[in-house]
Amino acid sequence: MKTAKMICECECAVQEDKARDTATRLFAKDATLWSENAETQAKILNRLGWLDAPEAMLSLAPQVIEVVDRVRAAGFTTAVLLGMGGSSLCPEVMSKVFGTAKDYLKLMVLDSTAPESVAAIDNAVELEKTLFIPASKSGSTIETNVMYAYYYDRLLKAGVENPGRHFVAITDPGSSMEKLAAEKSFLHCFLNPPQIGGRFSALSLFGLFPMALLGINIEEMLMRVNEVSSQSSEFVRNAMSLGLRLGTAAQKGRNKLTFQMSPKLKPLGDWIEQLVAESTGKNGKGILPVVGEKNGAQSDDRIYVQMSVGTEATPECCGCTKSPRIEIKLDDLLDIGCEFYRWELMTAAMGVALEENPFDEPNVTESKQNTMALLNSYSEKGELPLPEFCGKFGELIRVSPTAALHDAVAAKEGVAPACPLGLAEALRMLTSTVNTGDYVTLSAFVAPTAERLVALQSIRGALGVKTGCPTTLGIGPRFLHSTGQLHKGGPNQGVYLVIATVANAATDLTIPGYPYSFGTLCLAQGLGDFSSLDRHGRRAMLLLVDDVDKALAYIADSLK
Template sequence: MNLTVRVTGLEIPDPVRDQLTEDDVAARLVGKDATLWGPEAESESAIRLGWLDLPATSRELVSRLADLRAELAGEGLDRVVLCGMGGSSLAPEVICRTAGVPLVVLDTTDPGQVAAAMTDLDRTVVVVSSKSGGTVETESQRRAFVAAFAEAGLDEKEVGRRFVVVTDPGSPLSETAAAMGARAVFLADPNVGGRYSALSAFGLVPSALAGADVGALLDEAEELAGGLSEPGNAALELGIAMGAAFRAGRDKLALAGSGGQGSDPGLPGFGDWAEQLIAESTGKQGRGILPVVLESVDAPGSAGPDVLLAVVGSDAPAQGPSLAVSGPLGAQFLGWEYATAVAGRILGINPFDQPNVTESKENTSRILSDGLPDERPAATVGAIEIRGSGGVLDGVDLSSHDGASLAVEALLAAIPPRGYLAVMAYLDRQQDAGAEDLRAVLARRAERAVTFGWGPRFLHSTGQYHKGGPQVGAFLQLTGVVAEDLPVPDQPFTFATLQAAQAGGDRKALADRERPLLHLHLTDRAAGLDQLLSALS
């Protein structure tokens, strides 16, 4: 097999492995046995196991995509922009970064980042990717690109041929694609959930058009697939380790890349893909495995009594309780999907549903309909407005010059034992990239698990865990003043309004659970981030 899993410092009780062997889980999973996760999960599982067949069924895409890429190149269209969220964007980003080919991933509602993607239109083709076909972020981005192409002088037919669509059969987006005359439409297998779709059209279409060798990716996955029905296969062992660690109290899975050596780039961005897969699959019914994406193997948060470290792309485990998972990207995708399904059985949850994802979406819709709430800051310190809920600001002196850092300290103190802090940044992933530095800074101070997510992207990932997982989270939300807004054509809201509504909707979902939440609004993004990082460092 081309996937290797090595476990160090973690005791796996015999009953965990013995029960899976006795129940013939490896073979039953490959046979798509929907009863593996219990009677309550059976109906959902029965329509969510198509990912097991993708190494074979996705083959027909390879030549079609090669022809389409050649056709686009013949017209000078060599810049690919992907409009998609969660499962529609995370895998293509990893594939293209690993292959070293350029792909512009647009998985945001920040108007500055959206506007920055709408450049070089004379050589741009847009892939619009949405399983449901009704994703508000993706539809808003599609509308903005249609308007931009028209403004650049393209007629209606020419505009349509700048779009490639990936969606499920019969979705609203498939109808929109036909109406606008999209150049190509790829209908994905509806029996594959979004976070399990890396080897489907959702992962392969944008990646192939950007220049990645998706045929090789399928070869890697197919080699692994041949042994997945065997007891003791590497992906099964990975799932057993994840589940056993959870049972032993290590319910935080710290994900770090090996970093690559020499000409090997490693698997850049793989942690972000695995984060969605694991958090959204296991974080429900008050339990779950919390993935924590680290900057390096020895970054803050890589060790702790509730942490299992997983080093991806290495065959040498780190010190302490850890995993080393080595193998090529295609095998990693399929192996982690398989392992997560196995871990779901050990945890006693349905790894294929996401019961709490719609809550923030519904809150966002209400805010867009009723208007943004008037939330006055408790204090303004420099370039930071401070708000809080869940009692996090009770007794905090916000009048001093270091009021913002005192508020953050109060939030850190509110993290319960064995809890975690989630940093959620509704900012520009490119222009405000320094916000990511907060994760390591806060993890070092909190000595607790700290995650970082760009909003609204994380709503399609760890957002499920935040609401459905164990209620031991504390939350830091960052928003910022928009320098220049961008309209969403033919909609009663702008991108800035949508972004603010999404942040507000998520705050409400967390406030309804009475979780400690600190909201820092940056009246000047660059100055506010510098102020915050300086105070905390």
């Protein structure tokens, strides 16, 4: 594992003695690093278990491996992780990076409530040989719970004897998931240390059990992390220094952290994106990770991160030779464990420089509450309350701007936009409000098929060309537990194109024991996100679509 280095530091230089002092206080679990409020400090102290996780988990690794051996002996060939955000991103990254070792389990991750995503899992697995892993720190995560209900019912209807034996849960002690695991006689229930928060849980049981199912040598990975994780190590001081520099630069307006990854490491960007965005995006401040952008325009608000592994070439830094950039080179793929720890340390240090608590996520909770309010209304009235629409494109797409977008257009053009709006007009209205220092986000509450991801990336690229701004792509509902926090709590520099889908009765799926379907839940999450953006004065345009694939084609054509 090589030390990361920053090139062309510019305004993000920081004194090394400050990095050493921050490391000392961090490992002493001094919550005053982030807050002077006693109540906030107490909450922070209950979220610092990740610091000790490498050592603590090394002692638990034999237990994890023993459960994996039981799973393999029971004849399971596929595992499906049912989770969201911090419970699902690390396993997904490791599955994409490592694949499956011989005689171990194929790992699939279900972190979408779109009916097509659930159906895709149905079609891909042999139910009798599939292990399901409901993963939720609180045990109350709505996505995890409805997925569990759906697959437990499927096992029952398939005549599987003792369906609970097809489940291994990962949760905190005392959660409702732990109780459920006991009631239904799950094959096993891992109880994770409660002092570890979701997005900081990669090197805990939430990450390690799925890794071990893939056949990854978790003991070797943890030993590598332990070798570099002491307070006085160069690795830790380096991470503190980089995190402080990034936070300091963000305070001065350079807050777009743009990732350029070598091929094998590309999936890792999604995990870093969640960690940084959800941790820093609050109180009008934050750092926006830009992941998976192709040929983005150079701008003075960017810092670049180039990551490569082994003999893979460092990605070409497109036009960033004069911009600050961080170079990180891994010796081999098992060093990803050290990268998890490095970025957790860096993110904690970013919070110090930004003078904010990186361990809470207030606007993620807000979005969950919005969704539940919409679902409660649906339960009472049989339909979801929709926003007022300002136009439509045939019978396919309905458009609705936030009040802030409407006002921004009126201020810029001297006249309020007239309704009804066509699709091209709606998109022009959105992009016309972009200013220097802004970014554009495409948020799509759709099943992320390979074809749709290509179409969405094409739309993202067109938005970047049209505006000259950094762009991001979020797939709902997963991004609600990631960049969604920064969208509402971070600086008001984003413009948002939100695509939500009306459920198709022919392809929708019911959820046993719940008064709504997967399609209704997914739409409620999209509407709840848009409502939050509206409430926080964000410039956003909602496109409510009936046929996703046709709609994406029309959107792309309208941006030409």
